[in-house]
Amino acid sequence: MSALKRLSQDQIDEYWRNGFVNVGRVLSDDEIAAYKARGREVVLGDYPPEAENRVMWDVRIAKGLVDKPEDPEHAIWKLFNPDRFDAALGRFKFTPALLDAVEDIIGHDIIAFLLMMIWKPPAATGIEAVHHFHQDAFYFPFGPHDRILAAWVPLDDASEANGGLTVIPGSHRWDVKTHKLPEGVENALTFCVDDVADHPEAVSPEVKAGDAILFHSHLFHKTGANRTDGHRRVLTMHAASAKCAMETPLEHDEFGMSLVRGQSYDGCLNVGDLADPAEVAMRRPSAEQY
Numbered sequence: 001m002s003a004l005k006r007l008s009q010d011q012i013d014e015y016w017r018n019g020f021v022n023v024g025r026v027l028s029d030d031e032i033a034a035y036k037a038r039g040r041e042v043v044l045g046d047y048p049p050e051a052e053n054r055v056m057w058d059v060r061i062a063k064g065l066v067d068k069p070e071d072p073e074h075a076i077w078k079l080f081n082p083d084r085f086d087a088a089l090g091r092f093k094f095t096p097a098l099l100d101a102v103e104d105i106i107g108h109d110i111i112a113f114l115l116m117m118i119w120k121p122p123a124a125t126g127i128e129a130v131h132h133f134h135q136d137a138f139y140f141p142f143g144p145h146d147r148i149l150a151a152w153v154p155l156d157d158a159s160e161a162n163g164g165l166t167v168i169p170g171s172h173r174w175d176v177k178t179h180k181l182p183e184g185v186e187n188a189l190t191f192c193v194d195d196v197a198d199h200p201e202a203v204s205p206e207v208k209a210g211d212a213i214l215f216h217s218h219l220f221h222k223t224g225a226n227r228t229d230g231h232r233r234v235l236t237m238h239a240a241s242a243k244c245a246m247e248t249p250l251e252h253d254e255f256g257m258s259l260v261r262g263q264s265y266d267g268c269l270n271v272g273d274l275a276d277p278a279e280v281a282m283r284r285p286s287a288e289q290y
């Protein structure tokens with residue numbers, strides 16, 4: 001086995017035992033400040049017209065059910081794949097310390113396929129942005145799922161109080177359950193699992209700004225409302241081993257397969273968006289093979 005890049009064997013054991021691990025600090029204070037500042041500029045309107053659908057407002061605001069708060073940053077839900085329209089936010093997927101930790105879990109060849117910057121509106125807005133228990137693998141038509149994880153990196157200290165992560169340790173060993181739309185306001189991007197509304201073993205780890213939690217694609221996780229007056233912003237990257245392959249046809253092109261470390265493989269996930277060819281060696285499958 002090759003040498004570990006960042007994690008201790010204990011951290012790796014913890015990941016496979018619990019389905020998640022805090023790998024410590026991956027962003028500097030300057031990087032955190034820069035991502036926050038750039039996120040705000042985008043939310044205030046600094047994005048190209050074609051990115052309109054990727055700037056997603058809270059579903060209650062988007063559906064006109066509540067008034068838009070004065071500060072657009074209190075109304076935003078997420079930037080969806082900001083790397084597709086914003087180079088500054090897109091740099092997140094090349095964060096060396098983060099990729100070192102990801103490599104220690106899923107191997108050297110890494111495809112980042114989904115990036116998000118997600119907000120939770122402060123309590124004063126009255127907007128309760130809740131995402132009930134779900135498993136990310138529900139959305140992913142490729143596998144094996146053991147080689148797919150999420151990196152969750154808060155830009156503000158996060159805890160249960162401001163809508164941080166709640167997870168069920170060990171649930172990464174459960175199958176992917178049936179997911180359904182949440183009751184109340186419909187939002188097709190917040191499918192959830194009905195029969196796991198709460199769980200006695202659920203934990204809500206406190207996570208410092210700039211630390212990364214890596215979690216398995218089957219892990220049950222949820223986030224509650226932000227009950228504080230401050231922001232809760234987070235950058236997430238979903239990553240798969242470049243040795244993963246499609247299991248069912250992809251019905252949309254929202255997963256931007258971007259090789260961020262190592263190489264891609266014939267017959268495995270297709271890389272359509274190679275951001276920095278100098279950093280990665282890549283073998284493109286020949287035309288005849290496809």
Ligand SMILES: O=C(O)CCC(=O)C(=O)O
Nearest residue numbers: 118131136221222223234
């Ligand atoms: O941090 C959040 O707001 C939600 C993260 C999450 O559960 C997800 O993106 O699957």
